Amino acid sequence: MKVTIFGAGAVGSNVAVKLASAGVAEVSVVARGAHLAAIRERGLTLIQKGTRTTVRPAHATDDPATLPPQDLVISTLKANSLSAAAPALARLRAPDAAVLFLLNGIPWWWPHGLPAGHPAAAAPVDLLDPDGALRRELGFEAALGGVVYSPNEVIEPGVVQNHTRNQYVLGEPDGSISPRLQQAHDLFAAAGVDVSMQRDLRAELLYKLVINACSNPLCALTRLTAYQRLCDPGLRELAAQVIREVMAASEAMGWKLDVDIEAETDPARIKGSRPSMLQDTLLGRPLEVEPMLGQMQVLARSVGVPTPALDTITVLLRGLDLHLRRAGAPDPAAIEPVVR
Missing domain, CATH: 1.10.1040.10 (N-(1-d-carboxylethyl)-l-norvaline Dehydrogenase; domain 2)
Structure with missing residues (x-):
């Protein structure tokens, strides 16, 4: 299974090390600057509970167009960077692959999957996707949602430290336990990550x-x-x-x-x-x-x-x-x- 962490900062690097070190997927990272240079030179290191784990991702790049189609894309970009990245995220997906968004706040896919007439369904989400790039390039159907409880710090380029817990909650916008949600959950679980699925992720x-x-x-x-x-x-x-x-x-x-x-x-x-x-x-x-x-x-x-x-x-x-x-x-x- 090919998995890319798109925006491998602190949280994304944590996820990348967990998945790669467990050998549960071929893990690539999209990063930039000094952090990317260090990953290429020395690998990516996670410090957690006093233990250092270093991995060398299958690919480390600032140009997602150089990567092959991916079976799962995990976006840890901040929400205000997502619209600009929408075309790259769309190109990176294999046919029918999901993009798992690990975000703070209300996500851009918020109205998708809510029943008609639901009080939360009618409000516009233009603030989250101002030019409609995410809806146009990806479509709501591509999105899986996630909530992160994992404080991390990039303490130096290529090195991330986890503080206290490392917990993830995943869900489908429509509340289903779909095969792709189960697959993402099982991937995290196989890597030893504390992960759960939630029907009502909102x-x-x-x-x-x-x-x-x-x-x-x-x-x-x-x-x-x-x-x-x-x-x-x-x-x-x-x-x-x-x-x-x-x-x-x-x-x-x-x-x-x-x-x-x-x-x-x-x-x-x-x-x-x-x-x-x-x-x-x-x-x-x-x-x-x-x-x-x-x-x-x-x-x-x-x-x-x-x-x-x-x-x-x-x-x-x-x-x-x-x-x-x-x-x-x-x-x-x-x-x-x-x-x-």
């Missing part, structure tokens, strides 16, 4: 979004770590309000989420980690504003749920994202490594 996506939406944006806007943010009473209450708004919108769409707000805003349960959006801010990278906040705002409005806290934070974060895009990325060597 419930899992919304649950993780509740946590991301109250943490990532506030850390990015304040430059505070997750722990530092929750030590401030005002920011802690603002985070709680965002959680309440996302939960209310989710329930109006048909998903009642079981989230302990006190626990999620308790600084005692969180170490000094830097969420991904804070990492991107420090590195001068574009932010995943729309999948994390903007699309949730659209969905909430479509079911008549007011979101004043989310509305304000979304405006501010779009402003920060605009600044970062105009300023360009600083020299990564001048910034200390951060947990991814």
